[in-house]
Amino acid sequence: MASTDKPTDPEYNKGAPPPPPPSATVNCSVLDVTLRVLLFAAALTAVVVVVTSDQTKFIVQLGSYREAKFKHSPALVYFVVALSVAGLYSIITTLASLSVMWKPNLSTKFLLHFAFWDVLILGLVASATGTAGGVAYVGLKGNKHVGWVKICNNYDKFCHHLAGSLAVSLFASFVLVLLVWLSVYSLHRRIPK
Numbered sequence: 001m002a003s004t005d006k007p008t009d010p011e012y013n014k015g016a017p018p019p020p021p022p023s024a025t026v027n028c029s030v031l032d033v034t035l036r037v038l039l040f041a042a043a044l045t046a047v048v049v050v051v052t053s054d055q056t057k058f059i060v061q062l063g064s065y066r067e068a069k070f071k072h073s074p075a076l077v078y079f080v081v082a083l084s085v086a087g088l089y090s091i092i093t094t095l096a097s098l099s100v101m102w103k104p105n106l107s108t109k110f111l112l113h114f115a116f117w118d119v120l121i122l123g124l125v126a127s128a129t130g131t132a133g134g135v136a137y138v139g140l141k142g143n144k145h146v147g148w149v150k151i152c153n154n155y156d157k158f159c160h161h162l163a164g165s166l167a168v169s170l171f172a173s174f175v176l177v178l179l180v181w182l183s184v185y186s187l188h189r190r191i192p193k
Helices: 022-051 074-102 104-141 156-189
Strands: 055-059 064-068
Touching: 022 074, 022 104, 022 156, 055 156, 074 104, 074 156, 104 156
Parallel strands: none
Antiparallel strands: 055 064
16 A cells, blocks of 8 residues: 655655755845945945035135035036935835845845846946046046146045045945845745756
């Protein structure tokens, strides 16, 4: 007589993939939340540093006071807006990651969305960093071919703030790359082998 007890039959569970170990899932979720909090901190820091970079100085060649503000450059305004969007995105996705930790049955769907949106925000932050970096380079070195003079010799505080903000923005881009890798890795682990 054949046994009808399927759970003890070794051939019964042969086709089903083993579930991922729970400790690894929790560790990836904790790392995800930590990276998203770091992204928020980096985006907020970069925005605050640029917004507080305004400087007024007496320019001897012109004989008057002149201001250097981020609002005077569309590239720097784009930089502030892009990093503000990244900061808001990091708040929303941190809350979503916390909800995934509490309800792990939604994790695969959220990981796929995180991977798509993280790549999009990475493109936004990287393009804003490159754009602001180009403006900062012209401010630092000038461009003799088109007659643009360098301004960092006059507006040192403004340029130092901009350089610091660009460095933090590069860090935010790196954090976003790590988030993309983490999402793709977590999705890869869920594929049955």
